[in-house]
Amino acid sequence: MSIVLVTGGAGYIGSHVCKALAASSHLPVTCDNLSGGKAEAVRWGPLEQGDIADTGWLASMFERHRPDAVMHLAAHADVSASVSDPSPCYATNVGGTLAVVDAARRYGNCPIVFSSTCAIYGNAPGLPVTEDTQTAPVSPYGATKLIGEHALQHYRVAYGLRSVVLRYFNAAGADPDGEAGERHATTTLAIPKAIRAALGIGPTFLLFGTDYSTPDGSAVRDYIHVVDIADAHLRALDRLLSGGDNLTLNLGGGRGISVLEMLKAVETVTGRRVPVEPQPRRAGDPSALYANVDRAAELLGWTPRSSDIRTIIASSAAWIEKTSD
Ligand code: NAD
Numbered sequence: 001m002s003i004v005l006v007t008g009g010a011g012y013i014g015s016h017v018c019k020a021l022a023a024s025s026h027l028p029v030t031c032d033n034l035s036g037g038k039a040e041a042v043r044w045g046p047l048e049q050g051d052i053a054d055t056g057w058l059a060s061m062f063e064r065h066r067p068d069a070v071m072h073l074a075a076h077a078d079v080s081a082s083v084s085d086p087s088p089c090y091a092t093n094v095g096g097t098l099a100v101v102d103a104a105r106r107y108g109n110c111p112i113v114f115s116s117t118c119a120i121y122g123n124a125p126g127l128p129v130t131e132d133t134q135t136a137p138v139s140p141y142g143a144t145k146l147i148g149e150h151a152l153q154h155y156r157v158a159y160g161l162r163s164v165v166l167r168y169f170n171a172a173g174a175d176p177d178g179e180a181g182e183r184h185a186t187t188t189l190a191i192p193k194a195i196r197a198a199l200g201i202g203p204t205f206l207l208f209g210t211d212y213s214t215p216d217g218s219a220v221r222d223y224i225h226v227v228d229i230a231d232a233h234l235r236a237l238d239r240l241l242s243g244g245d246n247l248t249l250n251l252g253g254g255r256g257i258s259v260l261e262m263l264k265a266v267e268t269v270t271g272r273r274v275p276v277e278p279q280p281r282r283a284g285d286p287s288a289l290y291a292n293v294d295r296a297a298e299l300l301g302w303t304p305r306s307s308d309i310r311t312i313i314a315s316s317a318a319w320i321e322k323t324s325d
Contacts, residue, residue, distance in 0.1 A: 008073030010037025020230035082141035093144035139284035169252035174319035181319030209281035222290035252291030253307035
């Protein structure tokens with residue numbers, strides 16, 4: 001059994017990662033300030049409440065729990081908010097990430113699995129996006145995540161700190177057992193918004209951008225089931241614990257789906273119409289982004305097994321129905 005510090009373990013993806021760790025007989029220790037996450041999402045190991053930018057608190061977490069590895073998911077992950085109010089995004093995604101990376105270095109180079117994002121690619125020049133595609137973030141959020149990646153590369157060269165960087169595309173779906181899911185008071189994720197609109201428990205779906213140079217004019221995204229993300233974390237952990245070196249990997253469903261196609265799939269799965277209101281494009285949103293995931297398949301033996309769009313939507317709808325009043 002390994003002990004894994006999971007920053008952001010009370011959040012949407014982090015709670016699924018903790019469940020997967022526990023199912024593989026590891027102990028996830030959640031380090032989270034509960035700014036976005038929820039204490040009730042922490043069910044598979046202890047919760048330590050604190051801010052990752054607090055270096056003294058972080059050092060005490062390493063001393064108390066003596067982890068074998070870190071999974072660093074804590075972040076401000078709202079792209080739009082990072083444009084209008086970048087300060088908290090920089091504080092956590094840069095300041096907090098550097099604190100985590102430095103604490104891991106001081107604690108005997110404890111290896112790290114880092115949550116990065118497709119937002120580092122910005123408006124990618126060619127599709128699908130590979131890990132060698134030029135990075136050119138168009139939002140403060142993407143820029144801060146890229147700084148985290150650079151820090152990890154520099155710490156590998158200078159100090160020998162090993163890490164696996166996972167660049168997730170659009171996380172979606174919920175635990176098939178109904179034990180975890182997105183718990184944000186107000187979701188920023190497109191699929192839950194569409195499902196809530198269809199079920200009549202959320203506002204009309206705002207369709208940002210109808211004039212992109214895509215086949216149907218709506219933005220094209222790559223949705224990945226959150227359980228596939230959790231599975232990749234376990235594989236990355238195994239690699240690091242067995243001495244493997246740095247890797248940077250895309251994690252996506254490997255398929256571009258337009259927002260209009262996603263809405264149609266929500267209607268098919270729920271049997272309800274999604275009320276939609278077209279809006280202008282949003283700042284920081286690229287027109288089309290989807291992943292080539294061959295490298296994760298080759299180097300981790302990982303494939304997005306559960307990331308079919310209808311599987312994603314069905315699990316998300318079940319979670320929303322279970323958790324809405
Ligand atoms: P989330 O907001 O549900 O989880 C983030 C967690 O971090 C929350 O529990 C929050 O309380 C915690 N946190 C935030 N700031 C903190 C701080 N200063 N100290 C301690 N804890 C703090 O978000 P999520 O969707 O689960 O995202 C998890 C990670 O995955 C993030 O790093 C995000 O950038 C990355 N990511 C998410 C997506 C996606 O589609 N959701 C895509 C790509 C990458």
